[in-house]
Amino acid sequence: MTTRDHAVLRLAVDLAILTVRENALQALVITRGNEPFRNRLALPGGFLREGEDLHAAAVRELDEETGLDGDAIHLEPLGTYGHPDRDPRGRVVSVAYLAIAPDLPTPEPGSDAAEAAWMPVAETRGRLAFDHDGILSDAVERARIQLEFTNLATAFCGPTFTVGDLRNIYEVVWDRPLDPRNFSRKVLNTSGFVKPTGQKRIPQIGRPAALYQRGDQRTLNPPILRSTTATH
Amino acid sequence: MTTRDHAVLRLAVDLAILTVRENALQALVITRGNEPFRNRLALPGGFLREGEDLHAAAVRELDEETGLDGDAIHLEPLGTYGHPDRDPRGRVVSVAYLAIAPDLPTPEPGSDAAEAAWMPVAETRGRLAFDHDGILSDAVERARIQLEFTNLATAFCGPTFTVGDLRNIYEVVWDRPLDPRNFSRKVLNTSGFVKPTGQKRIPQIGRPAALYQRGDQRTLNPPILRSTTATH
DNA sequence: GCAAAAGTGTTCTTCTTACACCCATGA
DNA sequence: TCATGGGTGTAAGAAGAACACTTTTGC
Numbered sequence: 131m132t133t134r135d136h137a138v139l140r141l142a143v144d145l146a147i148l149t150v151r152e153n154a155l156q157a158l159v160i161t162r163g164n165e166p167f168r169n170r171l172a173l174p175g176g177f178l179r180e181g182e183d184l185h186a187a188a189v190r191e192l193d194e195e196t197g198l199d200g201d202a203i204h205l206e207p208l209g210t211y212g213h214p215d216r217d218p219r220g221r222v223v224s225v226a227y228l229a230i231a232p233d234l235p236t237p238e239p240g241s242d243a244a245e246a247a248w249m250p251v252a253e254t255r256g257r258l259a260f261d262h263d264g265i266l267s268d269a270v271e272r273a274r275i276q277l278e279f280t281n282l283a284t285a286f287c288g289p290t291f292t293v294g295d296l297r298n299i300y301e302v303v304w305d306r307p308l309d310p311r312n313f314s315r316k317v318l319n320t321s322g323f324v325k326p327t328g329q330k331r332i333p334q335i336g337r338p339a340a341l342y343q344r345g346d347q348r349t350l351n352p353p354i355l356r357s358t359t360a361t362h
Numbered sequence: 363m364t365t366r367d368h369a370v371l372r373l374a375v376d377l378a379i380l381t382v383r384e385n386a387l388q389a390l391v392i393t394r395g396n397e398p399f400r401n402r403l404a405l406p407g408g409f410l411r412e413g414e415d416l417h418a419a420a421v422r423e424l425d426e427e428t429g430l431d432g433d434a435i436h437l438e439p440l441g442t443y444g445h446p447d448r449d450p451r452g453r454v455v456s457v458a459y460l461a462i463a464p465d466l467p468t469p470e471p472g473s474d475a476a477e478a479a480w481m482p483v484a485e486t487r488g489r490l491a492f493d494h495d496g497i498l499s500d501a502v503e504r505a506r507i508q509l510e511f512t513n514l515a516t517a518f519c520g521p522t523f524t525v526g527d528l529r530n531i532y533e534v535v536w537d538r539p540l541d542p543r544n545f546s547r548k549v550l551n552t553s554g555f556v557k558p559t560g561q562k563r564i565p566q567i568g569r570p571a572a573l574y575q576r577g578d579q580r581t582l583n584p585p586i587l588r589s590t591t592a593t594h
Numbered sequence: 595g596c597a598a599a600a601g602t603g604t605t606c607t608t609c610t611t612a613c614a615c616c617c618a619t620g621a
Numbered sequence: 622t623c624a625t626g627g628g629t630g631t632a633a634g635a636a637g638a639a640c641a642c643t644t645t646t647g648c
Binding site for chain 4: 596598599600603606613614619
């Protein structure tokens with residue numbers, strides 16, 4: 131047939147990259163160098179290329195815009211955002227990915243982005259271009275849930291970490307205090323969550339803590355649940 | 363710029379429509395009337411139209427291909443499938459939706475589909491066109507999880523149902539037997555899951571059962587968890 | 595009364611929570 | 622010895638699992 135029975139569109143890949151920095155949940159945002167929304171904050175992203183797989187595009191954008199190694203960093207599909215009016219340039223459907231990174235030095239700005247920087251998620255609310263506020267909210271909610279049922283928290287840490295480090299991730303992402311003693315037991319009783327390295331980290335003050343690395347078990351059994359009777 | 367820096371592609375919406383029929387988890391499959399994969403089984407779906415929202419496209423396809431009312435049926439985004447070689451016609455990225463329907467009369471075949479029919483999910487394995495086997499597997503896994511944390515099970519039932527009906531949904535979808543007595547208590551103790559109608563259903567044999575309708579609470583608290591110490 | 599499915603009571607166990615208490619280190 | 626954070630013990634309460642038992646109907 132010659133008549134077009136489908137929409138002409140472009141497909142973008144956008145990244146919600148989260149980390150815990152300075153005791154706050156932070157997201158990587160760029161300042162847009164081009165129209166539309168020039169000089170506005172946005173999530174890093176770009177268009178899908180010819181013959182390119184979606185996940186590969188996410189890995190490429192992560193590298194291009196932030197210098198992070200997509201193969202080393204937790205990266206998972208988050209959702210697809212396709213409202214017809216979401217991009218003033220025309221029909222652009224965006225596949226969003228959630229990336230979790232350890233606390234790293236400030237990323238190097240990439241080609242498209244005038245500037246890339248970590249910013250506390252709370253400070254981004256209402257300030258992002260396109261529908262990126264919504265994407266970031268969804269990303270944070272997803273991360274909060276994933277902490278309960280997967281070992282995602284270890285992706286926020288470096289190669290080795292203490293139970294205290296891990297607890298700090300949970301406290302910051304969930305925005306609620308946890309009992310250090312019960313948390314410790316829960317983590318160590320959840321088989322495959324973490325693996326002892328035999329090493330210890332000596333802090334400037336206080337008792338040395340055992341160092342762990344990420345375990346093999348992606349899904350936690352039993353899970354680390356947010357209590358329903360929370361303090362609030 | 364004049365050079366193209368993005369992929370030319372079409373966007374499809376595919377539907378994984380699940381129901382419980384004859385004590386089996388069944389999916390709605392069509393027999394394809396056109397190439398590619400002519401006469402092969404596939405999930406219903408079609409291309410996104412000009413200016414059409416993704417969710418609206420899913421509702422439209424549901425109506426066109428099955429006659430089901432998309433506004434009355436549970437419909438949620440499942441994932442996006444974009445492998446470059448997934449469609450022999452060229453680059454087609456598919457946004458898949460999960461739909462849950464009560465046990466209904468055999469759907470009427472639509473325009474594009476030579477035939478639409480319910481088929482037990484177990485019988486579809488390895489027989490679907492494109493990457494639809496994978497999409498359907500993801501749909502089933504999503505449904506299993508959603509039964510734990512949301513009132514999705516009520517979407518499998520008609521407007522009113524008994525606790526026994528609801529238990530049957532869980533047993534079929536999870537493929538494991540549940541204790542009727544404990545299940546009953548769990549459901550009724552989970553506030554907002556179901557709402558009593560005051561009516562009773564008189565069976566051909568046995569004690570009448572109270573009829574309920576879906577409650578207001580979409581997310582269940584406490585959840586109905588699959589036991590980890592399962593029989594198998 | 596009997597069959598069948600609905601629903602309640604009860605016990606055992608496991609998980610969660612709260613918190614007292616001890617441990618290992620540097621200053 | 623003190624401050625600091627790491628880590629164990631333990632008892633009360635909540636939730637889940639297993640199952641004996643009662644209820645309500647049609648036949």
